[in-house]
Amino acid sequence: MSRLNEADRRPKLRRWVQETASPWLKRIGKPTWVRVVAAGGLLATGLDLAFPIRTTVPYATLVTARDGQILHAFLSRDDKWRMYAELNDITPALRDAILFKEDTYFRYHPGFNPVSLLRAAGRNLLNGRRTSGASTITMQTVRLLEPRPRTYASKLIELLRAVQLEIRLSKDEILQLYLNLIPYGGNIEGLKSASLLYFGKPPALLSLAELTTLTIIPNRPSSLRLGQNNARIVQERNRWLARFRSAGLYDDATIADALAEPLTAYRRAAPQLAPHLARRLRAEYPEVPIIRSSLHPAAQATAERLVQNYANRIRALNIHNAAVLVLDNRTHETVAYIGSADFANTLDGGQVDGVRAVRSPGSALKPLLYGLAFDGGQITPKTKLADVPTNFGGYAPSNYDQRFNGPVTAEFALANSLNIPAVALLNDIGTSTLVATMRKAGFSTVKKQARDLGLSMILGGCGVTLDEMTRLYAGFANGGVVTDGRLTPAAAGQQTAGSRILSAEAAYLIGHTLTQITRPDLPNNFDNSYHLPRIAWKTGTSYGRRDAWSIGYNQRYTIGVWVGNFSGVGVAELSGANTATPLLFQLFNALDYNAPSGWIRPPRTLAMRLICPETGDIPGDSCLNPITDYYLMGVSRHRYCQHRKPIWTNQTGTLAYCAHCRPDSGAVRRMYPNLAPNVLAFYQAQRIPVARIPPHNPACERVFGSGGPLITSPSEGSEYYINPRQPAELELSCQAPNDVETVFWYLNDKLYRKASPQEAVFFKPRPGALKISCADDRGRHTDLRILVRAE
Structure with a gap:
């Protein structure tokens, strides 16, 4: 948040004085000192409203796993590694060390320490130069929020701003803000950033030696550079550890361990796991400094390793990439x-x-x-x-x-x-x-x-x-x-x-x-x-x-x-x-190698029934070997199987009779496959033997049927474009019942050709509307229409 500009600030202050301060002061009676104190309080409140202190800063975005482990870190908008430390990151040991070193009376003063200010002023006057600043943690926080030249006027402003900050925030919040802003050299700011980038761990896991190291760097970030001046830093660290022991801040054994601990700090790369998800979350939550994802760090690391190794193996086949998503079915959360x-890999579109x-x-x-x-x-x-x-x-x-x-x-x-x-x-x-x-x-x-x-x-x-x-x-x-x-x-x-x-x-x-x-x-x-x-x-x-x-x-x-x-x-x-x-x-x-061996149980409403294996329908009279099948009660269709149909034939099975021509004696009832035309055509094309219904009695004077052959080419209502000079041929094909031996093709109601049902017939079309008909030897026919256009 930016500070209010001058044009916005004056009307706001004027309205506050007229509407709030003046009526309240008029109601306050004597003595005078009460009115003075009240006026001072109101003035301070008015100035606080008119000149608010900016406490929001752009933090680096951190994406963590479900358990809090940091997976990915992004620079802040101003290109700083300024990571947000939460209150639980400030351990008692860290708090005690930083307060002892920087501001012993932090918990008691109103933002400035009068005793320290007087002592510093006396030293500066006696020495004729600035030797001591007497800045509290609150004043240092103000300086980090609003950098100014190091002058006495700036110090006065910092003092007033410190009081203002103490009014607005609690002591813990001020300490948290301070630890998020202290410099560590370069573009690294904040104790959490330094902890992760120099020690590879969050502040809560720092040892006493490590956190002491981080408390002394902000005072001299240029001369005490971690990874470059480690020997000098160890000397300064041990000096402060000795002071901690003298003050009884920690026990002797803890101090001894810290003094003996080597300093292995060096600049590490920021965490960069789960980069695609991290960018997706950052785009969805642009103002959130710490975004907690649902990823499981072990599962994510395992999946990343498997995908990368597998991609390396299949790269020889000119296959370069893979993507994986793992979801938890119970929580609906993304695991990897x-x-x-x-x-x-920018060459293969890795991003x-x-x-x-x-x-x-x-x-x-x-x-x-x-x-x-x-x-x-x-x-x-x-x-x-x-x-x-x-x-x-x-x-x-x-x-x-x-x-x-x-x-x-x-x-x-x-x-x-x-x-x-x-x-x-x-x-x-x-x-x-x-x-x-x-x-x-x-x-x-x-x-x-x-x-x-x-x-x-x-x-x-x-x-x-x-x-x-x-x-x-x-x-x-x-x-x-x-x-x-x-x-x-x-x-x-x-x-x-x-x-x-x-x-x-x-x-x-x-x-x-x-x-x-x-x-x-x-x-x-x-x-x-x-x-x-x-x-x-x-x-x-x-x-x-x-x-x-x-x-x-x-x-x-x-x-x-x-x-x-x-x-x-x-x-x-x-x-x-x-x-x-x-x-x-x-x-x-x-x-999930050790997953339970059980499987998802079927719902109670899912039932079993007997069906014919030939069709999946309810067994009929000709279904001899029924099997069981699942079905949805009240939903699945209840249709009886008709995979075979009865036909009356002569004794030799060479002629079929209908109800009108069946003789009174000598006819035999036989069962024949009741196949769909397209299935029958497939069997015939594959030369799979199928018992065919014999031709109908030629002496019968009546022909009955449900429909003509199914025309499979061309398609109903289609448009075809031809070159009139060299017209391409179109195919005529159909599927007919197995009792049909001959079909007749008609173009615009004129007989074109007769053929067997399985034979493909070709013709050269002319531009215009065309009616195509196919009739079988039982008198049944089918029509369709197409449109032929010239290119």
């Missing part, structure tokens, strides 16, 4: 925070905070999608999903390994990170539902991208940060409730607010699935999987292999790992399984 492998950098998540968002599907009742863990080639309105995703698995269970699809089932689920649930859930979970970048996000977002087509992703997985560990990760410890009794994004049942099913170890994202070497921790984890690899993710949790911790290059350069060897997961396992084994 590593923004990059090496903060000092970029990878915890808050926006990156592509790859497949790491899939657990959230499956959780929403569990809660929506669409699936249970053993519901069958189709992992077959599928076109979603022009978007045809493929799996990471470019293979398809056919019908798979939902838990298999999630554990193996299959893309097509995930996109199909998102298509059913809707991108708006997923985006709304992510916004509720605190994904800030997704809020900005919401209008442009489509089905590809579940495969990494959106922006997230490691901070957001780790908090999301911590929400899975906490039963579906996502909370803001705390960077500072919570106050006693303070509750951290959270947002429920999933039910406890869905969160448990996610963790139950992600603990499976028979999955492709397990590291492919023995060293990384030998000490496998009991965790639920999921990996992700972004498009172009620019980002590798691995995020896992157990009952105690959630750890998020990102590996890649801040430059955005992709690397062929980069993957979540083989690049990020090994570091994740190392961190869990180092930070």
